[in-house]
Amino acid sequence: MSEKPGLIRRFFRLIAGFLSAIRVLVNLVFVLILVVVIMSFVKKDVQPLPEQAALRIAPGGFLVEQKTYVDPLTQILEQSSPADAETLTHDLIEAIDRAAEDERITSLVMELDFLIGGGISKLEDIGDALARFKTSGKSIIAVGDNYTQEQYYLASYADEIHLNPMGAVLLTGYGSYPSYVKEMLDKLRIHLHIFRVGTYKDAIEPFTRSDMSAASREHTTEWINSLWSVYTSRVESLRDLPADAINDYANNLGSKLAAHNGDTAELALSAGLVDKLSTRPQMMARLKQLAGIGEEGSYNYIDSGHYVNYERRMESLQAETVGDDKVGIVVAKGASVDGEQPAGTVGSDTLSDLFIQAREDDQIKAVVLRVDSPGGSAFASEVIRQEILLTKQQGIPVVVSMGSVAASGGYWIAMGADEVWASPTTITGSIGVFGIIPTFEDSLEALGIHSDGVGTTALSDFYQLNRPMSPQAKQVVQAGVDHVYDRFLTIVADARESTTDQVHQVAQGRVWTGEKALELGLVDELGSFQQAIDAAAELAELDAYDVEKVRQPLDFREQLLQEIANGQVGTFISAIPKNWLPSSLISHFYDFSKKLEFMTQFNDPRGMYLNCFECAGY
16 A cells, blocks of 8 residues: 655655746736737728717716826726726817717717815816807707706806706815924924025915915915806806806805795796706707617717727728827826826826937927926926926927926926916916925924934934934025025026026015916916927928827836726726715815825925925816
8 A cells, every 4th residue: 555645755755736826827817817918900801980979078087198007917906096087188179079060960969966075176177169060060069967067167058957856966166275293293293494595485384283374375365266157157158147157156056045945946046057957868968859769779979089989999990190200208197206107197207208208209399288286296397397408409499398297306306398388277386495304303202202312423413303303403404595595596597588586586485376477477378288299380380280299108017907907807897886075075076185195205306395285176
């Protein structure tokens, strides 16, 4: 009889069997991946557009210039991700503009229930595209169970606005209400050493005060009133409402509701904000009447995302190009941070690599840098500006197109360009500098933890956060902040052909709208992203050109997983219902999370920051 295997041998046999099973599973997964990829390609090739259909615009989450990077594998495995809550503004604009000239598109339907926000500048850009669409003679209809303030801005461009009889149009105006945490820090015995330049540089006030300063109240009131004026005047014009009708609606909502027995939908109809009160079946019947009956009993439509992707794919298959010359597009979206960073954050090394890539491409004759950033690290901002200057030195014009926000560090970056374009509602300026260094000596002492020791110089304990800052250390940091501010003024003065004294008068951390910035000489032109592209092409003396986004190349793994995420598997996962908080709460959580995200990325080598916290969300 053979001897029975021992315990150790049986254990290793078990391990070997386990590893063999894993190897088989991996092979099966790989085969499945290949099958899914092939199916994805095949499906894309066999799905032509309908001969006649409405274009469906149904943005979800927040309007953005660039989606936050999510690893493709995460996109596949998770039901939701940050990217699911973001819609690319320029994809919507491209879809609307293409549809205006496409005979297959008979009308446009806006379903806005899942749009949360993104800022009035992005809404204006989409609104301009909707206005161009209307000139084609095709109708626009908006349907919704409710309309938030930002949803309603887009809906106001429609020829018909339908509201659910149980719904409401909630217009609240703009406000800035930071949370002030000084007392909390005091209770925790945390010493926050603040160094700043600029009377209006109020990014640090939440850490140093318990209320808004007079200077902050002054300039914040000015710019939010300016944005609200744009909103109200535009909506009143589009809806043929009397002047100040929107302010009257918002300021007297309580009494107006009482007059309508609390019926928010009837009030919206009476105020001229909507055209019809329609249940969901009634809305669907109207859409079928407008666009015809489509699949599965719905109205006949093509989704904007599928429409744009199909049109782009057909163009690439036909390989028809306008010319060999190109205008490269680089996007700087998010807080500026030193080093390599994923999409959705402005990494100094990452953005620098994109400019290097553009300079090495013989076909790129001009670059448009789209900036949607409240700033961040002073060091990172200067690294990026130097790359812009180097690009210009090599004979490639650079034009900055400001999105919703190009403030503080975002404005510093813009000073490297040949021309700076903004929209009237862009938030810009905030030319100021601050530094924050916390120390925890009292907090630790309360826990019975003490610090003691020796050093070779008066600055030996400079970076010891368990010890108080010495007077000399404070002097060193403040001197650095003052120097960076002086450098900021010099950079702006040189770029804007002004003097540091003149720039100082409009600087000191003060925030301006794009319209006011033009008056003050802080930007060159007011215009859209497309107008900035046209300006860059003109600077490069291009008659015919293509537009190409400059992106970091993906490796094979990322390309493969990205294709899967955007293919059959991605479609399946995106169909899984997601639970949404009320839009207003999501908006506040989103803005708050962005501020917390930036605070966790304080990585400037010298602790010098150019940031406009209050600019988020506008």
